[in-house]
Amino acid sequence: MEDPGPFRGKLVTKFPSDQQYAENEKYQDHLLDQYKLYVEMADRVSARRQTANSYFLSINTAILGFVGYVTTKSAGDQVWVLGLVGIVLSYLWYRIIVSYRDLNSAKFKVVHEIEKRLPISPYDAEWEAMGRGKEPSLYHPLTHIEKGVPWVFLALHAFIVLRAVPIGRICGIFH
Numbered sequence: 001m002e003d004p005g006p007f008r009g010k011l012v013t014k015f016p017s018d019q020q021y022a023e024n025e026k027y028q029d030h031l032l033d034q035y036k037l038y039v040e041m042a043d044r045v046s047a048r049r050q051t052a053n054s055y056f057l058s059i060n061t062a063i064l065g066f067v068g069y070v071t072t073k074s075a076g077d078q079v080w081v082l083g084l085v086g087i088v089l090s091y092l093w094y095r096i097i098v099s100y101r102d103l104n105s106a107k108f109k110v111v112h113e114i115e116k117r118l119p120i121s122p123y124d125a126e127w128e129a130m131g132r133g134k135e136p137s138l139y140h141p142l143t144h145i146e147k148g149v150p151w152v153f154l155a156l157h158a159f160i161v162l163r164a165v166p167i168g169r170i171c172g173i174f175h
Helices: 005-011 019-023 025-073 079-115 122-129 142-146 148-164 167-173
Strands: none
Touching (some): 025 079, 079 122, 079 142, 142 148
């Protein structure tokens, strides 16, 4: 396992005055309860991540649909504004995906550390079976694919901006 970094000293609390607590059954029960709660919290982060992805996918699709509708009804001179909004939203979506990836990575480092104190380590064993994310033939991280989707939308929105604003007008701005 990779070095867990500086959090290791923060994860396990020592009870120097109560050594019996660490040796009795309640300690193991408490550890297991905390493990269950922490794994549930990691799962909730994944659910929030999926909700965020659905939200940004819906917004970007709506913007593109609206641009398509507006350009069929009129000249659509101002669709470049929607394109710019789409570019900003797509970039923010990308940053949120990266943030959730980093949060999940940290959570699972903690899960692996907790599992060292439990009889079995299912998440660590699963990660090992998948080559720890370093062997694409075993596992291709979803985040690698997921991060590409906002860039596709960003490119589509950039195309809208470039189509809506004539190049001559852009060059005129800089003269």
